[in-house]
Amino acid sequence: MTDILAVQGISKSFGALKAIRNLSFSLKSNEVLGIAGPNGSGKSTLFNILTKVPFGPDEGEIRVAGESVSGLGPRQIVERGLVRSFQTETDFETLSVIENVLVSMPDSDFRSGKAASRQRAREFLDYVGLAAQQDRPASEITVYDRKKLMIATALACRPKVLLLDEPAAGLSRPEVSEMIELIKRINLGGISVIVIEHIISLLVSVSNRLIVLNFGELLAEGTPQDVIRDPRVIEAYLGPAAAHE
Ligand SMILES: Nc1ncnc2c1ncn2[C@@H]1O[C@H](COP(=O)(O)OP(=O)(O)O)[C@@H](O)[C@H]1O
Numbered sequence: 001m002t003d004i005l006a007v008q009g010i011s012k013s014f015g016a017l018k019a020i021r022n023l024s025f026s027l028k029s030n031e032v033l034g035i036a037g038p039n040g041s042g043k044s045t046l047f048n049i050l051t052k053v054p055f056g057p058d059e060g061e062i063r064v065a066g067e068s069v070s071g072l073g074p075r076q077i078v079e080r081g082l083v084r085s086f087q088t089e090t091d092f093e094t095l096s097v098i099e100n101v102l103v104s105m106p107d108s109d110f111r112s113g114k115a116a117s118r119q120r121a122r123e124f125l126d127y128v129g130l131a132a133q134q135d136r137p138a139s140e141i142t143v144y145d146r147k148k149l150m151i152a153t154a155l156a157c158r159p160k161v162l163l164l165d166e167p168a169a170g171l172s173r174p175e176v177s178e179m180i181e182l183i184k185r186i187n188l189g190g191i192s193v194i195v196i197e198h199i200i201s202l203l204v205s206v207s208n209r210l211i212v213l214n215f216g217e218l219l220a221e222g223t224p225q226d227v228i229r230d231p232r233v234i235e236a237y238l239g240p241a242a243a244h245e
């Protein structure tokens with residue numbers, strides 16, 4: 001399988017703080033890569049760097065489908081197929097649910113007229129289970145529905161690689177199960193996925209491979225089952241005593 005995403009030696013500092021340190025990894029076509037790591041380990045910063053929202057790396061190289069994105073801006077990176085959702089809900093609260101999807105769709109979706117573009121937007125909402133909410137203001141729907149709306153708006157950008165930042169944070173157990181199924185369905189539809197999550201059961205369920213960040217560095221990489229048993233990973237999450245119990 002070819003690498004849809006290749007990250008080589010990227011770093012990012014905020015003043016004296018090295019948030020990402022010489023990080024390299026790759027994502028194969030149709031793979032789901034999970035990313036775990038303690039709070040502040042640089043996970044969200046990694047997504048910021050990959051999408052250049054708001055900044056790229058200080059050094060290192062990012063390739064999407066074999067081509068460097070170093071000269072590209074955020075919009076061009078989306079056009080290349082790298083699309084993220086955010087850790088906190090970032091939909092437009094003053095717009096309706098369906099309008100949020102419409103503003104994310106590429107210009108090419110509007111060439112066949114208004115009715116066709118609304119129909120397309122409804123299909124994305126239907127895919128995540130939000131069709132019944134389409135005319136409600138985004139500010140009025142539940143946290144879970146807003147997470148699904150963020151995913152629908154990301155899908156409307158036609159990603160090749162979907163970057164999900166804590167898609168299950170704050171959800172109830174049944175909602176987490178549904179989110180797991182949604183991520184699997186998106187992946188089966190041919191989209192490669194990188195998912196950051198603290199909920200280990202989600203990472204184990206959806207990921208082909210798991211990496212763990214600690215202080216901006218790659219701490220561990222492997223199958224989910226191996227990585228969650230790695231004493232270095234347990235120590236990073238729970239402290240030195242836990243790893244030796
Ligand atoms: N824009 C920024 N300016 C300064 N420091 C930042 C910025 N973004 C993130 N950081 C810092 O970088 C580190 C990694 O943050 P983050 O990537 O959000 O961690 P995670 O998502 O793993 O919890 C933290 O110490 C955080 O305070």
Ligand SMILES: [Mg+2]
Binds near residue numbers: 044087
């Ligand atoms: Mg984060």
